[in-house]
Amino acid sequence: MTALKIVDLRSDTVTQPTAAMRVAMAAAPLGDDVFGTDPSVNALQQKIADMLGFEAALFVPTGTQSNLCAILSHCGRGDEYIVGQQAHAYRWEGGGAAVFGSVQPQPLDHANDGTLPIAAIEAAIKPDDAHFARTKLLALENTLGGKLLPFAYVQAATDLAKAKGLQRHLDGARLFNAAVAQSATTGNDARTEASRIAGCFDSASVCFSKGLGAPIGSALCGSREFIARAHRIRKMAGGGMRQSGLLAAAATHALDHHIDRLADDHAMAKRLAAGLADIDGLNVESPQTNIVFIDLTGAAKARSAELLASLNAQGILATGLYRLRFVTHLDVDAAGVDRAVSAVRGFFNA
Numbered sequence: 001m002t003a004l005k006i007v008d009l010r011s012d013t014v015t016q017p018t019a020a021m022r023v024a025m026a027a028a029p030l031g032d033d034v035f036g037t038d039p040s041v042n043a044l045q046q047k048i049a050d051m052l053g054f055e056a057a058l059f060v061p062t063g064t065q066s067n068l069c070a071i072l073s074h075c076g077r078g079d080e081y082i083v084g085q086q087a088h089a090y091r092w093e094g095g096g097a098a099v100f101g102s103v104q105p106q107p108l109d110h111a112n113d114g115t116l117p118i119a120a121i122e123a124a125i126k127p128d129d130a131h132f133a134r135t136k137l138l139a140l141e142n143t144l145g146g147k148l149l150p151f152a153y154v155q156a157a158t159d160l161a162k163a164k165g166l167q168r169h170l171d172g173a174r175l176f177n178a179a180v181a182q183s184a185t186t187g188n189d190a191r192t193e194a195s196r197i198a199g200c201f202d203s204a205s206v207c208f209s210k211g212l213g214a215p216i217g218s219a220l221c222g223s224r225e226f227i228a229r230a231h232r233i234r235k236m237a238g239g240g241m242r243q244s245g246l247l248a249a250a251a252t253h254a255l256d257h258h259i260d261r262l263a264d265d266h267a268m269a270k271r272l273a274a275g276l277a278d279i280d281g282l283n284v285e286s287p288q289t290n291i292v293f294i295d296l297t298g299a300a301k302a303r304s305a306e307l308l309a310s311l312n313a314q315g316i317l318a319t320g321l322y323r324l325r326f327v328t329h330l331d332v333d334a335a336g337v338d339r340a341v342s343a344v345r346g347f348f349n350a
């Protein structure tokens, strides 16, 4: 019996480094990044800063640490940041900004398209009054749950923040997915779109370890002065790494070879959604990038655990409860998507 290949749709973080990426890692010149002398880290930091139009960048082990360094560099004790209820930098990071920085989040509800309504942002900005925390920062996430924020919205929200004297941070863990999706509508290439989006912000965080396919690592970008502050916080957070050029080389390889191919992941997500669209009991949200959300409805609602277990037994991994989540990436091909589709169909037809 041949072992069935696992189709792992839990997240785009599960990608394994490609053979070519491993070669790049093995060949990377290394130093000690705490001394600032790792050439591969320095090259990556310069590359991503240039690519996104910032003066400087900082290589960090995780996106969570990147957002933490950003928020604590923009805000001090008793300041607050405006952020989405579903944003990673609010909901999914253990309350780090509050715990480590005494920075208060001001979460806002998202509209259906993932945006934070401009009027709600404006209303949340506190006047200078001893009753209130000082509103210092607007943090947006793009993509948000796989949704591309409309570029005109990103411009309007960040313009408002700037006019009100706020700093602006982009959690662009999946910025390049956003850029690839946006480039399909503007005709510009993805790098141009990435820098147009990032250009609306004072700082931006990107993950190399998601769709870009590197094993570990994120970068925080901003002005030289901002990155100097973030560098100190990274050290406090335990993120000063040594021969981290090994990881930076993987990230550089990803930037060189894995940006445009994100379009393949988006196509695979559409293929998956199309394959599942007409099944009774499923409400499939049409994907804009590489994440497909599926709501179980009616009688099917109670069967999510059963469905996931059935998929699991057939070597197909996904996550969720009422909302199932399927994420496409470098290691998922059309055959894998088709297997997932027929396994879900089989479950409901049985």
Ligand SMILES: *Cc1c(COP(=O)(O)O)cnc(C)c1O
Binding pocket: 061, 062, 063, 064, 065, 067, 088, 089, 141, 171, 172, 173, 174, 207, 209, 218
């Ligand atoms: C994954 C993710 C992060 C955090 O990245 P980790 O490397 O898992 O800490 C931050 N923001 C968003 C939007 C993410 O999707």
